[in-house]
Amino acid sequence: MAKKPPLSISHAGFHVFDMAHMVDFFTTVYGFHIIDHGPYEETEEITFLSTDPSDHHQLVLYSGRTNTGDEVHYNxxxxxxxxxxxxxxxxxxxxxxxxxxxxxxxxxxxxxxxxxxxxxxxxxxxxxxxxxxxxxxxxxxxxxxxxxxxxxxxxxxxxxxxxxxxxxxxxxxxxxxxxxxxxx
Ligand SMILES: [Fe+2]
Structure with missing residues (x-):
């Protein structure tokens, strides 16, 4: 049996334009549960999502996405x-x-x-x-x-x-x- 690897992917986070819509997408399609949700840095909101009780969050969505250009920042x-x-x-x-x-x-x-x-x-x-x-x-x-x-x-x-x-x-x-x- 192998020991635990030094690193494994825990979670990903990204900014969204429409928080309610994107939370609905990830909960409806992939079955994520909303773990926590609240204000973040005064003007933004943050939502933590998970499907695995061993991870508080596997996905973090931040409101306030502003990049509307073609800049490649995410695959x-x-x-x-x-x-x-x-x-x-x-x-x-x-x-x-x-x-x-x-x-x-x-x-x-x-x-x-x-x-x-x-x-x-x-x-x-x-x-x-x-x-x-x-x-x-x-x-x-x-x-x-x-x-x-x-x-x-x-x-x-x-x-x-x-x-x-x-x-x-x-x-x-x-x-x-x-x-x-x-x-x-
Ligand atoms: Fe892949």
Whole structure:
């Protein structure tokens, strides 16, 4: 069993134009719970959201976003989901949510992902792990409406000639060994 890594992603925070709207988006589509909400630095408000009781917040939204230009300051935030069923629920909720654009389903070899641009144009991802490590970048559209078994078989076929494929656990174990994270 590997020891705890020195770092893991805890939370992401970003500024929003419309707090109520963006809180509604993340609670409706991804099932986040509002943990705390209040004033922040006099003129702004702040909302803490989480789906995991071990993290007070996984997402922090600050009001007062002012950047309306094309400056690239953000690429995406990503949420690990627990099942294909959850991914399908999120996908269907995204299709119903007004203002969501560019919904796509991409297999990265190591993850099955659903991407979108949220109502304020931020790119957002939800994914589940595949059983494989695959060198990145790698991305091919896949059909989420197939059954779990069909997606698995289709992905296995897609990766059959990829020289970088390893069982994910094997790859994790060798990284843990290389980084001195194996417990005795
Ligand atoms: Fe990602």
């Amino acid at each position: 995406h935030i990503s949420f690990r989901a627990d099942s294909f069923a959850r991914l399908r629920t999120i996908h269907s909720s995204l299709k119903d949510y007004p203002g969501v654009t560019r919904i796509s389903t991409i297999v990265h070899g190591n993850a099955w992902s659903v991407y979108c641009f949220d109502p304020e144009g931020n790119r957002t991802e939800a994914f589940i792990d595949t059983p494989w490590h695959v060198a990145q970048p790698f991305g091919i559209p896949f059909e989420l409406s197939l059954s779990d078994e069909e997606i698995y078989a289709w992905t296995e076929e897609l990766l059959k000639d990829n020289q970088t494929v390893l069982p994910f656990d094997e790859w994790r174990q060798s990284r843990a060994k290389e980084w001195g994270l194996l417990s005795n």
